[in-house]
Amino acid sequence: MSKEFYTSILKQMNQCYHTGVEQAVSVDSFGESAVVVYKDHVGNYRAVLMSESEPVAGILFDYSGECRVRYTQPEKRGQKLTKQLFAWMNYKFPKMNFRHSDNMTEAGRSSV
Secondary structure, X not given: OOHHHHHHHHOOOOOOOOOOOEEEEEEEEEOOEEEEEEEEOOOOEEEEEEEOOEEEEEEXXXXXXXXXXXXXXXXXXXXXXXXXXXXXXXXXXXXXXXXXXXXXXXXXXXXX
């Protein structure tokens, strides 16, 4: 898959290729970082971690709560940002039952 497939989940509201019409459902700030959560008309959730107003990591969950795509900017990798973002989403939206896909790659399995 192309880089654009993954980086699309870091785009602003309604610019992600994987979702429909979105609305912001949560914006939480933590010092110089923030987590913005979008939800589309189908029920897909997209969480984007911002650092100094720049997107650095993101996760896309489908309508059933299953994680479909995770991505971290290359210069920020190794900090377990998507792992922390995943845990934060489960904390913030406990009724959604967010979970990892059963169809993960080896690299995906090693990162969770």
